[in-house]
Amino acid sequence: MTAQSAPVLEMHELRTWFATPEGPLRAVDGVSLGVEPGRCLGVVGESGSGKTVLLRSIVGLLPRRAIASTGGTVCFEGLELAGAPPAVIRDVRGRRIGMVFQDPMTSLNPVMRVGTQLTDGMRHHLGVGRQEARRRARALLEAVGIPDPERRLRDYPHQLSGGMRQRVTIAIALACDPSLLLADEPTTALDVTVQSQILRLLGRLRRQRNMAVILVTHDMGVVAGSTDDLAVMYAGKVVEQGPTATVFSATRHPYTRALLEAIPRADARPGERLATIPGQPPSLVDPPSGCRFAPRCPRAADRCRAEEPPLAGADGHRFACWFPLGDPEPPAAAT
């Protein structure tokens, strides 16, 4: 699939290493991804795969003193964000890039009214007056499906349900009409029924505003219904990426298939065990040489443990595997 327009955001070989007493921890280790206007890129992976760090690296929302080294480029609407001065990034944050976080119970300030938290971003960035900000805030709450917005503006976060709060944080993220929305597990902390409402809302807002969205999640089920493109991350690297439908129907990387098999199915027999991926993700301080998934991979051969596979492929579907699914099994190797 070819992109209709230039990407809003393009990362190239993005790298974020944290400082630890044992040495640098390679949380994000050379990731290249992009997203076009009006499209949704899903980033999936287990906890600790680096997906959240990747998202925060884009807008410099990481504790500066924890970082050992960074690298690569982040090009956002022609502006280079990687290594940009804090003032430049701060001006982009909230104004041109909105963010939604995982847990709406903790991401709103408990002692400030919803209205204040919703309006002060636009008052700061756009310089609108109190009345105008108020009017826009009402419209935003309506747009995210909150009834009786006038009353809700005066409420404190604890007076709202979890789903309502997440709608409020989405409204806050959209306050300055950003061209890119970064959503970090926006449905993980919510009830299942609310989850699908929030995902539908995000989809609708994206289409209405022709906004690009990067949706980070560990849930393949979330990715399936709400993303156009998909990147699977493992141990700080992208192992497979492509149009979501292609990645699902013609899965090439064994890790992606393992993630797909780990989705609980409605037609499973009672008592049937869920598929799990044996072993633990590798240490990111001292990652294994070769393919990082090799120690857990059922298809791993000697070459996998020795040489790191490049991310390659055709027609926008790329994968980092020496013996991808669909190819013949590798020669059985003695372990």
Added chain:
Amino acid sequence: MKQVKGRLLELAPVLLLVSFATFALVRVLPGDPARAFLGPQASQQEVALLRHQIGLDRPIISAYGHWLARAFHGDLGQSYQTGQSVVSALAQRLPVSIELMLLAQVLGLAVAVPVGVLTAYRAEGLVDRAWSGLSFATIALPSFVLGLLLIIVFPVKLNVLQISGFTHLTHSVGGNLESMTLPALTLALPQIAIYSRVLRGDMIATLREDHVTMAEAKGLPTWQILFRYALRPSSFSLITLAGLNVGQLMSGAVVVEFLFGLPGVGMLLVSSIFAHDLVMIQGVILFTVVVYVAINLGVDLLYAVLDPRTRHVAAA
């Protein structure tokens, strides 16, 4: 306002118990207060008369009941040293103590809040480390040592401000402030140290919370994130501590008032103890206790203003 009523009902037994304890404490002290006041030359009859006047010859419960009943009508008795009523003595001394308290608190908070926020924002930085050392040195000094040090530095070496003595506010505003500066500073310095450390600790915890990251994601300037988003949820320990200090200082900063010769409530208490003025001691202590409890009630109610969640939990 159901909350307020409930709290008041809870406080009634506390007040009763503490007032009885202070009343009894003075009575069970060894020695006869009447004899101590009148001196060894006084005759038995004179002592007996005074004992009767202050109710020392009555059973303690009955004397306490009598005293409490009169206290409810705003009569705490009269000093048998000067003949002045306890209430009017307190009314005379209280403004001095309140002024000292206000100056010390304003000075303390005005310095501690920005410093606490800054050291939390740059925790483990150079300023934070230096401030930490300085704070502990200040806290470790007893107030009379700190007061004497200030006297040596300012009036003695630099020849500014006065060593001791008090100028009334109505007499001269400048002179009043001059006489109050060193005592207020003596009280404020350890408070600045403690307040800023307490605020720093809570603030560091708040700065790690998701809602602060969210505020950063909104692209707000750092000062707004620190002072508008993070300060209020971090200020509960500080408010509690400041409240306790206000309560304590309202009833007189005993050591500092004595050191600098300020005629406040603390000074009144010290001089009545020296004079074995039983009635005055009881009255001053009762006043102290009531003020302390009232201020704490005020602080509890202030939480509801600071944190909307406590309001609704209580109402539910």
